[in-house]
Amino acid sequence: MALAYDPLFITSDKSPIDIASPPPPPSSMILTQDELKRIAAYKAVDFVKSGMVLGLGTGSTARHAVDRIGELLRQGKLENIVGIPTSEKTEEQALSLGIPLSDLDAHPVVDLSIDGADEVDPYLNLVKGRGGSLLREKMIEGASKEFVVIVDESKMVRHIGGSRMALPVEIVPFCWRFTAGKLREVMEGYGGCEAKLRLGGEKGEAFVTDNGNYIVDMYLEKDMGDLRSVSDEILRLPGVVEHGMFLDMASTVIIAGELGVRIKNKHSSCC
Numbered sequence: 001m002a003l004a005y006d007p008l009f010i011t012s013d014k015s016p017i018d019i020a021s022p023p024p025p026p027s028s029m030i031l032t033q034d035e036l037k038r039i040a041a042y043k044a045v046d047f048v049k050s051g052m053v054l055g056l057g058t059g060s061t062a063r064h065a066v067d068r069i070g071e072l073l074r075q076g077k078l079e080n081i082v083g084i085p086t087s088e089k090t091e092e093q094a095l096s097l098g099i100p101l102s103d104l105d106a107h108p109v110v111d112l113s114i115d116g117a118d119e120v121d122p123y124l125n126l127v128k129g130r131g132g133s134l135l136r137e138k139m140i141e142g143a144s145k146e147f148v149v150i151v152d153e154s155k156m157v158r159h160i161g162g163s164r165m166a167l168p169v170e171i172v173p174f175c176w177r178f179t180a181g182k183l184r185e186v187m188e189g190y191g192g193c194e195a196k197l198r199l200g201g202e203k204g205e206a207f208v209t210d211n212g213n214y215i216v217d218m219y220l221e222k223d224m225g226d227l228r229s230v231s232d233e234i235l236r237l238p239g240v241v242e243h244g245m246f247l248d249m250a251s252t253v254i255i256a257g258e259l260g261v262r263i264k265n266k267h268s269s270c271c
């Protein structure tokens with residue numbers, strides 16, 4: 001039986017995510033990846049209430065959520081929102097939409113953060129930071145009572161870091177080759193990795209984060225195994241500022257796919 005695409009079709013359960021591929025929808029109904037991102041983002045903004053302090057994520061998916069918050073404010077459907085942007089780019093977008101902004105110094109407790117992710121595993125562990133904003137994202141989302149992650153279904157994986165895509169690590173520029181070497185040494189114990197400095201500009205110069213740091217992208221040889229222990233070892237290295245594994249931080253993941261939207265909750269109290 002052919003299943004029609006229904007963007008309002010929502011499932012919600014607490015079991016690990018079933019990432020088996022659903023049957024494809026009729027070709028006339030195939031949505032672009034960007035449309036799926038927008039559907040997930042709009043669904044997340046349904047959880048925003050007037051008076052909230054909001055963590056505003058970074059990236060092409062989070063951008064839709066910030067646009068939607070701006071639209072609802074303009075229409076008077078949301079009031080007294082304070083946004084805390086996770087990057088300078090999001091700050092610029094939010095300001096252009098008239099969203100009032102603040103920071104963690106003034107608002108150390110955030111009601112709800114909404115952000116995208118590069119990978120999500122069945123236990124809602126994430127890889128983030130391929131857009132380069134992982135440090136501020138981790139600070140703000142870690143200070144949030146609820147952290148809602150918005151993705152299209154291409155981001156769902158069995159093991160984070162196992163897709164031969166990069167696991168980003170933010171490091172200080174001082175002697176970055178030394179720190180990249182230490183990261184390679186640590187990762188020897190977890191299957192090995194290629195560690196490459198992320199480049200940003202046209203002239204091949206290093207990508208510089210909003211915090212003035214560099215990013216080393218670790219291309220892992222295989223599944224890392226014990227994520228907590230990898231995380232602890234990486235964070236113990238002098239020169240490392242933060243890494244892009246967000247372990248046990250997401251409270252909800254909203255996944256937009258060709259057959260509709262699925263919502264995975266970590267805590268039953270959420271949303």
Ligand SMILES: O=C(CO)[C@H](O)[C@H](O)COP(=O)(O)O
Binds near residue numbers: 060061134
């Ligand atoms: O972590 C991030 C930026 O640091 C982004 O949330 C992540 O890279 C996903 O981006 P996109 O929504 O563009 O796919």
